Amino acid sequence: MTSKSSMHIDPYERNWIIISIVLLVSFAVAISVAGFAFGIQVPSPEQRVDPRTVADSGPWADPGLRELSPGKYEAYILAQTWSFLPREMTVPIGAEVTFYITSKDVQHGFKLQETNLNVQVVPGQVSKLTVTFDRPGDYDYICTEYCGSGHAAMFGTLHVEP
Amino acid sequence: MSENNQEFKPKGTMAILLIFVLTLILLWGSVFLILLSRGMTVGV
Amino acid sequence: MSTNTYELSAAEKKFVGWHVFFAVAALSVGALFGPLQALEHSGLDLYPYLKPVFKSYYQGLTLHGVLNALVWTTFFITGFLTLAVSKGLERPMKYPKLNAVGFWTMVVGLVTAAIPLLLDEASVLYTFYPPMKANWAFYLGLTLVVVGSWIEGYGMYYTFAAWRKENPGVRSPLAALGSVITMVMWQIATLGVAVEILTMLLPWSLGLIEGTDPQLARTYFWFTGHPLVYFWLLPAYLSWYSFLPKQVGGKLFSDSLARFAFWLFLLLSVPLGFHHQYVDPGVPAGWKFLHAILTYSVFLPSMMTAFTVVATLEKAGRARGGKGLFGWLRTLPWNNPSVTAQLLGGILFFFGGIGGLANASYNVNLVLHNTAWVPGHFHLTVASAVTMSFMGITYWLVPYVTGKKLISDKAAHWANWLWFTGMVIFSNAMHVVGLLGAPRRTPLGLAPYIPEEWSGHLLRVGIGGTIMFFGIYTYIILLARTAWSKKAEAADVEIPLAQAEQDPQNTPEWLDKWVPWLVGTVVLLIVAYGPQLIDQISNISLNAPGGRVW
Structure with a gap:
């Protein structure tokens, strides 16, 4: 019974899924190192301003x-x-x-x-x-x-x- | 059925997908290198 | 496995046909502007000659985006999925009137939005970022299109639920399951844009409130905006899983992984919208990074799809006599334009996937954000994998619903290959020139900062775009002439519903259970979006009055 309803995955396909995961994890590591070790970062909230008056003072x-x-x-x-x-x-x-x-x-x-x-x-x-x-x-x-x-x-x- | 699949080995599929992965690494990597070459965006 | 011999009733065929009619009608207008934009990039600006009718490049670009990316897709998808649910479950829609109400709501929405678009009162592009302000009818029309698609979805849910009740313990047919998952995902995803329009843009464009919060609007928009991509893509995947195998004379390689992929798309399509907002000022970097990781995970079901589909093709091609590592590619039925369209779309999609992964890679987006790379990328997804699959589907679907044979396979082949060739040239040039720094959404002929080194690539943008135009118009004329041909040559077309290698009954039960997947989807959504939504909504400032700037 268990074998009947277990998920059928071809060994090649299993390898492919593993390769895909390894690839994505490597890319995740690469962008993390670039971001958090090399300081190539994206913006974060700085402050809010009022667009109607921001050009008038400050x-x-x-x-x-x-x-x-x-x-x-x-x-x-x-x-x-x-x-x-x-x-x-x-x-x-x-x-x-x-x-x-x-x-x-x-x-x-x-x-x-x-x-x-x-x-x-x-x-x-x-x-x-x-x-x-x-x-x-x-x-x-x-x-x-x-x-x-x-x-x-x-x-x-x-x-x-x- | 599954026995059928065991006879069939999707080697061509694997070959195509491996070529794809190599292309992916190459193209993605080249953009990533552009990013690295342009330096940091946050002075800490 | 019993064979499915169900045929749609005449009324159902007509209903599906109307969807395709409006989809292709929208495409026929939307596609007119493609070559105008592309040629503008090459230095040939034809917009001044169109001034009496179309006021600007931006009006053309707005029509191009709205009609192609939103209307062609949504109308085709709801029609195709209606067919897939009926055929898959071997029964008509339980409440056909409900589906009809949904469909005509979409039509009313389309007309409502089209009026301000054609009058240059809504030239805000298909992302309509406030505080650029369109006429209220544009927002209302879009809302009606979305609501109409929800109602059509409800019609499918009722039909699906009725089947499940009568067939306890039987695995749901994949074609129907995939369709319903797509509509449920769409239902969840479009809540973002619904809230954006109903709570902010509509009252603001009607003059009931003074201003809007552009950052919050972007967050709402991209809650919907990325899963929108999967709403386009999943019907194409459905065709590759449930119809294409039959068309190439094979069987689906893995039924359980196909189902697993659809469930993963339900789970992961929505909670990753911040990857369109990596360089937004109002979203913390940590949340962007979380969405980057989630975006990487939604790449996985697409990688699985690639394997399942290619392996299906390989097995079929070998059965047709293909030898060696790649010989099976040649023995696939390339003489069938429906197959060719989908194969060519799939080839382009490999490159669409690569570009998309680069966009999604957090800080890598600093290199690419809002450059010509981005439209270069999504023309390989929505305009290639999706549009070419839809073209391929219509080559059998239009004969099926009209009872008329496609008048020329040769014309269909021309359409496919022209579109493919033009797209290769166009998208490659767009990617390259984008990497060099060219902005998207910009008539570059008017830009004073264009360096000489871009000109060769910009020329290729124009050449590719022009070839694509001939391809898509070959397609549109082919369909129109088929639909209006005399019934002289009756079509003997059946829906090419594929079987799987394994009996779906052997697919594990957890791949046929809704509750755990739905609970997981909601929980993940709350984790990925909840805190930021609460933060941005509680700090809302409706202080950007905006206005019309075109």
């Missing part, structure tokens, strides 16, 4: 770079239809920049090309990530979420000077 009323200590910066970026403020920023090579990005109207995206900085920008929330710039050059930051008629033209540039 740090996003005067968006841009602030140098905290030599080589350490904060960048407050305001996304709006259809531009980023500021449109341009310049940091020296080796700069460690913490980005605080929010929107005063609809959702936007903020992707800094050639880096791992790529976040959703949601009204009422602040997207925060920190990036260190080791290579000189011009990095475009582009809007990656549809935000209305002018979406395609919405971008800015970060200059990393040698």
